[in-house]
Amino acid sequence: MLTISQLANKFRLSRSTLLYYDKIGLLKPSTRSETGYRLYSSADIEKMQKIASFRDAGLSLTYINDIVNADNTKPTEVLEQRLISLNHEISKLRQQQQYIVKLLGKDSLIRKTKTMNKEQWVNILKASGMDEKAMHNWHIEFERDLPEMHHDFLESLGCSQDEITTIRKWSIST
Structure with a gap:
């Protein structure tokens, strides 16, 4: 499990970017620690890798969200x-x-x-x-x-x- 800061560092993103992803439902943490910290699982990390790849391809967050969170949208x-x-x-x-x-x-x-x-x-x-x-x-x-x-x-x-x-x-x- 990675904290939000660790995940942000791993993907060279700001913490606020990941907070925004959580807010729009693009990437929600799997769980929270007892103290309320967001924790990301290996599945979340894999999902973030896909998100990063689609961002590198220039896709908008709306399209990325459709691809990674909807069953009917084909990449x-x-x-x-x-x-x-x-x-x-x-x-x-x-x-x-x-x-x-x-x-x-x-x-x-x-x-x-x-x-x-x-x-x-x-x-x-x-x-x-x-x-x-x-x-x-x-x-x-x-x-x-x-x-x-x-x-x-x-x-x-x-x-x-x-x-x-x-x-x-x-x-x-x-």
């Missing part, structure tokens, strides 16, 4: 939704990043950011010996094996949605 469904949400957020951030670079108009800044534009990517492919046919084949394989990642990659290069649609269509039709 897979919630995690898949979180992954879709993250992909959408990343896509929006990439677009904002490309837009900021354009607004600044400084090509040297691109080297300091974690972005690459379409022209840079094409130049790298050409420098490595790829001709137009080989680049087309590259797109075909990318689209066939990882269509959503292909879309995300094209977005990351700053391609417009119309251009992405065109590239993906000719990658499929060939």
Whole structure:
């Protein structure tokens, strides 16, 4: 059995966080000592480990509570939704990043950011010996094996949605 302070230390949380978890019913101590101290069992520690993992994945306490305290909520469904949400957020951030670079108009800044534009990517492919046919084949394989990642990659290069649609269509039709 661990006290609230011991559990807080083990998971690098504040005592008040665990008190809040108790208050909202997320993690209640198994028992209390004769003097009223909250005591957490090995099952509670296991539950806290799950809570910590789901927090690290960016899930809200509401979702975490549903997963760990309800029989009908499947973690897979919630995690898949979180992954879709993250992909959408990343896509929006990439677009904002490309837009900021354009607004600044400084090509040297691109080297300091974690972005690459379409022209840079094409130049790298050409420098490595790829001709137009080989680049087309590259797109075909990318689209066939990882269509959503292909879309995300094209977005990351700053391609417009119309251009992405065109590239993906000719990658499929060939």
